[in-house]
Amino acid sequence: MIKRTICIENPCHLKCRNMQMVVNYEHIKGYENLSEKTVPIEDIGILVLEHQQITISHYLLDKLVANNAAVITCNETHHPSGMMLPLESNSIQSERFRAQIEATGPLKKQLWQQTIKAKLSNQAAVLKKWGIRHNYLTKLAQDVKSGDAGNNEAKGAAYYWSHLFPDAWQFFRKREGPPPNNLLNYGYAILRATMARAITGAGLLPALGIFHRNRYNAYCLADDMMEPYRPFVDVIVRSIIDKTSSVENLTQELKVQLLKLPTIDVLLGDETSPLMIATQRTAASLARCYTGEQRKLLYPEMVDNG
Known part of the structure; x- marks a missing residue:
């Protein structure tokens, strides 16, 4: 539900x-x-x-x-x-905590490789949606090494953010930067909460990431697992600025559009489902990777709505 x-x-x-x-x-x-x-x-x-x-x-x-x-x-x-968020929300939480804590370095590197591949592929799909050249991102996605040793995520980000928004915006991605950074920040916060909720529901520790490490960050794993989902926020924000002349202020109307994020359709495997449900399936697949039941993470793809 x-x-x-x-x-x-x-x-x-x-x-x-x-x-x-x-x-x-x-x-x-x-x-x-x-x-x-x-x-x-x-x-x-x-x-x-x-x-x-x-x-x-x-x-x-x-x-x-x-x-x-x-x-x-x-x-x-x-x-x-x-x-x-809840401290306990899964009946086999202690078992999954142990598997998560004991995850090996090679496993984490493989999981991060899959995560960055999915993120770059979705970023390419976003650019394609607006008729922007995306082949570079597609190639980066195909060439991601274990642990993203070649730093393809950063290479992709430099290209992606310099092409996503019209030239007139002179956009650079920075949390405290000018609009539409404010829209991206708000959308990513909703996404982070959605993913963190899914992670705790899967019986995992949100503070223990597969890549992100920060003693002051209680949601490192959410920050890791939301990476391939970020482009879905970007689509909403790009759609907003295509129709709105000013986004200096985060108005109620703008927030309503961003708050729809958990309900938008995404493609996960062969099934289309709301993004909130997809995050739950992604988190569950991660738990199974930790326990050795499977090796592949389930990440979403863009649904082509024409």
Whole structure:
């Protein structure tokens, strides 16, 4: 079942009643006339808290993480700043933790090779979608070595970002850079939460990556596994700027388009499924690689919608 991504943008109090998330505006100045809203907790996959005056009950937080929902908090500029996930969400978690921790160097290098191949292939598909020369990326994808020893990911990134957006944007990819970096950052934050949720659901440690290593990063594995999914965010952002003259401000309309990310269709093997479901299958395939049940990761491909 595809879970919902819900963004709360107004001041309110969030609580739990009968396994429903209740959005209550009582005693909130200027919003008293808004009617109470409810959402079944079991339907929530990601909850984004945008307003600084949102309050939330501990009981609701506990029920959300118990149902494997990711809760994202945003700062005063409305950009994601934190994330909450369950500590336990799989019945054979300790077994998978052990397999993940004991994974050999050669296995991790093979998994990273597959990851970068998939990322470069999807980046090539994005450029192809806009009629941009993509053969260089396709060749890089074919030539990725174990552990990406030739650093094809970086070579591909240099080419990809210099060609993805129209010349008029004079774009360079930098987290704190000018638009549309703001759109990419927001979309990647939603993607990261979606992948982190899938990883914990598969009984894996999100902090223990196959490539990324950072003592201050609790989601290294999510950052690894989301790499081939990033181009799906890029497609949304490129589509937005093709239709919008200014994206200086991350408006509600723009966020609505980016929040659709978990529901877009992707091709995984021979099946088309929503991206959120695909991340779960990707995470499950990684767990099986760690336990020796299979050797190939399941990563998505772009669906050609014409």
